[in-house]
Amino acid sequence: MAPNVVLVTGVADQLGGRLANRLAENPGIERVLGVDTRPPAPGLSPRVEPVAVDIRDARIGKVISTANVDTVVHAAPRASIGPLRSAIKERNVIGTMQLLAACQRSPRVSKLVVKSSAEVYGASPSSPAVFTEQDPLAGGRDREAAEIEAYVRGFSRRRPDVVTTTVRLAELIGPGVDTALARYFRLPVVPTVLGFDARVQLLHPQDAVDVLERAVLCDLPGVFNAGGDGVILLSQAIRRAGRVPLPMPRAAIPAAARLVRGAAPVHFSADLSRLLNYGRVIDTTQLKTTFGFAPKWSTSDAFDDYVRTAHKEMST
Structure with a gap:
């Protein structure tokens, strides 16, 4: 069913803001509500109606019912790293639970699109060469993305009438x-x-917006991996970025990164540390066949576009 009133969470982030803008350009969509507690991302379309509400608050249910929302895009979950890690994790998990509860209570909600991450698979010495949607999700302490998906699956069982689409995005770069x-x-x-020398698969932000937009506009229930074609070795990426590699024991990497002067701080989550050690590649066959989407940017092209932009920013 074509969306009429769409609610997008996380519009203060680049991806959520871009997606809200794209949906606002669609003449077939009557209203787009952009939910976030932070100020909207720069350049947010005037057609996107900002809603300053915390999705952990029960008021999100009132927003959905009052505005007659029929499509919800949960783009708010983000990496819980840095000094605010605990607060971000609580917002991701508790916020998802509250948002799903609000969707479950609303008879008008007919579609739910969830932005997930390939982090759900983890990265370890025993990981398969390529992860498919049928592979088990990572366990252990650092399994936040998998926990969110578990709540989404529970919602889908309780509301089978709602078209529920989960998109597991590869690492964004661009x-x-x-x-x-x-x-x-x-x-x-x-x-x-x-x-x-880890193999890494990347996704350009333009492709991330495109795939989420397609999930909103079309009825495509299920779970889909989304990543650019091909992989890039960590050593290749460092050379293409014009950087100098410094091999060292894994445990020493976070401390070494903090000692680099003049660089933005890099917060090494457990997942990022494992990714740099073991790499991660996801299969996108279902994305291209069942979902009907092929990313325009390969992994290498997305990385090169990132490098061009980064060099321009550093030269200004």
Whole structure:
């Protein structure tokens, strides 16, 4: 069913803001509500109606019912790293639970799109060469993304009438992307894990917006991996970025990154540390066949676009 009133969470982030703008350009969509507690991302379309509400608050249910929302896009979950890690994790998990409860109570909600991450698979010495949507999710302490998905699956069982789509995005890289991985490649001297050369798969932010937009506009229930074609070795990426690698034991990498002067701080989550050690590649067959979407940017092209932008920013 075509969306009429769409609510997008996380519009203060680049991805959520871009997606809200794209949906606001669609003449077939009557209203787009942008939910976040932080100020909206720069350049938010005037057609996007900002709603300053915390999704952990029960008031999100009133917003959904009052505005007659029929489509909810949960783009708010983000990496819980840095000094605010605990607060971000609580917002991700508790916020998702409260948002899903509000969707469950609303008879008008007919579609739910959830932005997830390939982090759900983890990264370890026993990981398969390529993860498919059928592979088990990572366990252990650092399984926040998997916990969020578990709540989404529970919601889908309780509301089978709602078209529920979960998109597991590969690591984002490209112009304007400010993640721990993007900052890592900006370090003038890049610490690497001694004896390892991880394979990394990336996704351009334009493709991330495109795939989420398609999930909103089309009825495509299920779970889909989304990543650019091909992989890039960590050593190749460092060379293409014009940086100098510094091999060292894995445990020493976070401390080494903090010692680099003049660089933006890189917060090494457990997942990022494992990614740099073991790498991660996801299969996108279902994305191209069942979902009907092929990313325009390969992993290498997305990284090169990031490098071009980063060099321009550093030269100004």
